[in-house]
Amino acid sequence: MQIALDNAVPGIDGDCGGECACGTCHMVIADEWFGKTGAVNDAEEQMLSMTPERARTSRLGCQVKTSEDMDGLIIKLPEFQM
Numbered sequence: 535m536q537i538a539l540d541n542a543v544p545g546i547d548g549d550c551g552g553e554c555a556c557g558t559c560h561m562v563i564a565d566e567w568f569g570k571t572g573a574v575n576d577a578e579e580q581m582l583s584m585t586p587e588r589a590r591t592s593r594l595g596c597q598v599k600t601s602e603d604m605d606g607l608i609i610k611l612p613e614f615q616m
C-alpha cells in the first residue's frame with residue numbers, strides 16, 4: 535500500500551494509513567504469487583469479509599510486507615475500493 539501511494543498508483547487509497555481499518559487498499563494477487571504474500575491475520579480477514587469484490591486471493595495491501603522475492607508480483611485492483 536505504501537509503495538503504491540508513494541508512486542501515485544491509482545486505485546489504492548489507503549485511507550486509514552495502513553491500520554487495517556478501511557479496506558481501501560484491497561488488491562487481488564495473481565494465483566501464482568499468492569503464497570509469497572504471507573498469511574492473512576484476523577484483523578485483515580475481518581476487513582476482507584466486508585469487501586464486496588473479495589476474491590480467493592484478495593489481500594489488503596497494507597498488510598503485505600514486500601521483499602526481494604516478490605519482484606514481479608502481479609496484482610489486480612478492484613473496480614472500486616469500499
Ligand code: FES
Nearest residue numbers: 548550552557596
Ligand atoms: S490502508 Fe486501510 S486497510 Fe489498508
